[in-house]
Amino acid sequence: MTVLAALPATRTDGGPRLEVDLSAVAANTRLFASRTDADVMAVVKADGFGHGAADVARTALAHGATSLGVTSIDEALDLRAHGLRAPVLSWLNPLDAPYAAALAAGVDLAVPSRDHLDAVLRCGRASAPERPGRIHLHLDTGMARDGAEPSAWPALCRAARRAERAGLVQVVGVMGHLGCADDPSDECNALGRRRFAWGLEVARAAGLRPVQRHLAATSATLLDVRSHHTTVRVGAGLVGIDPTGTTPLRRGLTLTAPVVSVRRVRAGAAVGYGHGWTAPFATRLALLPIGYADGLARATEGRAEVLLRGRRRPLVGRISMDQVVVDLGSDEVQPGETATVFGPGDAGEPTVADWATWAGTIEHEVVTGIGARVRRDVLPTHPSAVRSLP
Numbered sequence: 001m002t003v004l005a006a007l008p009a010t011r012t013d014g015g016p017r018l019e020v021d022l023s024a025v026a027a028n029t030r031l032f033a034s035r036t037d038a039d040v041m042a043v044v045k046a047d048g049f050g051h052g053a054a055d056v057a058r059t060a061l062a063h064g065a066t067s068l069g070v071t072s073i074d075e076a077l078d079l080r081a082h083g084l085r086a087p088v089l090s091w092l093n094p095l096d097a098p099y100a101a102a103l104a105a106g107v108d109l110a111v112p113s114r115d116h117l118d119a120v121l122r123c124g125r126a127s128a129p130e131r132p133g134r135i136h137l138h139l140d141t142g143m144a145r146d147g148a149e150p151s152a153w154p155a156l157c158r159a160a161r162r163a164e165r166a167g168l169v170q171v172v173g174v175m176g177h178l179g180c181a182d183d184p185s186d187e188c189n190a191l192g193r194r195r196f197a198w199g200l201e202v203a204r205a206a207g208l209r210p211v212q213r214h215l216a217a218t219s220a221t222l223l224d225v226r227s228h229h230t231t232v233r234v235g236a237g238l239v240g241i242d243p244t245g246t247t248p249l250r251r252g253l254t255l256t257a258p259v260v261s262v263r264r265v266r267a268g269a270a271v272g273y274g275h276g277w278t279a280p281f282a283t284r285l286a287l288l289p290i291g292y293a294d295g296l297a298r299a300t301e302g303r304a305e306v307l308l309r310g311r312r313r314p315l316v317g318r319i320s321m322d323q324v325v326v327d328l329g330s331d332e333v334q335p336g337e338t339a340t341v342f343g344p345g346d347a348g349e350p351t352v353a354d355w356a357t358w359a360g361t362i363e364h365e366v367v368t369g370i371g372a373r374v375r376r377d378v379l380p381t382h383p384s385a386v387r388s389l390p
């Protein structure tokens with residue numbers, strides 16, 4: 001996906017196309033930076049929520065973010081390979097992850113257990129003895145997912161402090177995560193905040209002085225200033241997804257597909273696999289070369305629409321792997337015209353939120369599910385922001 005994103009925009013094949021408007025990322029980053037006194041870590045995991053990790057990272061850093069966050073070490077190394085020198089934190093790795101490569105590239109590592117600490121220490125000694133690796137201890141603040149359980153936290157803090165005194169690591173951060181921050185009335189938020197405060201006290205009592213203390217992601221950044229601490233980790237919000245429904249963010253993706261062919265059918269004509277739809281009247285049908293392999297969830301059958309010739313028009317029949325059929329009614333549409341699958345919504349086209357509703361999912365899954373063969377064109381925020389090739 002990175003390779004595709006880095007292709008020059010001179011490719012002319014006329015298939016489905018995803019346009020990424022980085023000025024939306026820039027505006028959203030500025031909004032988040034204005035909503036907090038904390039530093040903004042731009043979370044660009046999953047290829048920057050499908051928007052291009054390096055492009056989103058560079059844009060966010062130019063508009064108020066000061067560091068980057070990703071899940072895996074590979075994602076972090078990919079940012080380095082694209083020339084990004086800002087601090088990068090990778091927070092979810094198995095015990096045999098390439099810690100040595102991460103430390104050599106100056107990647108910060110989240111450490112959720114003693115075993116993970118030992119793995120990092122082993123690699124650190126071998127790869128960069130002169131430069132202690134930067135780690136963030138990760139506490140489970142109530143999701144029973146990633147991070148150390150509270151019962152294991154004091155011992156993890158003490159072990160990390162011993163390694164720090166031995167000059168093997170630098171504990172620069174402590175992190176937690178909130179599971180219900182989009183609903184501020186949920187008591188799980190207060191529990192998570194309390195547990196995090198407790199975790200910081202324990203770390204302090206162990207002699208640690210973590211300068212980056214981070215708990216909030218998009219929702220908590222927008223709704224709960226008590227969770228901000230020194231740093232907020234914002235991912236979805238940078239690409240225009242607001243799980244709280246409170247904040248006008250800008251959406252940056254437009255997905256289009258050309259009409260390959262148009263046909264007239266009589267009443268009773270059956271469309272697609274399983275004859276999932278039968279024309280009740282004579283009608284015209286347009287074929288688009290885009291399907292579930294490109295990110296159009298099959299579960300949207302019977303609900304999904306596209307914008308074509310200025311009007312919303314329904315997809316009919318099953319969504320195939322590579323193609324969908326649009327019902328035009330009696331309207332004329334020519335092969336070569338462009339259908340908008342989703343966009344910011346300004347021209348009446350469906351939005352990512354519409355697709356999420358039709359599929360019974362959240363916007364995050366729609367934007368991270370765009371297939372690799374969709375051509376990506378990046379609109380920079382301004383000419384000097386044009387990506388540099390790796």
Ligand SMILES: *Cc1c(COP(=O)(O)O)cnc(C)c1O
Binds near residue numbers: 091217233234235
């Ligand atoms: C994905 C993720 C984030 C970003 O969350 P958003 O709600 O998308 O801002 C922050 N922290 C962790 C640990 C994550 O996994």
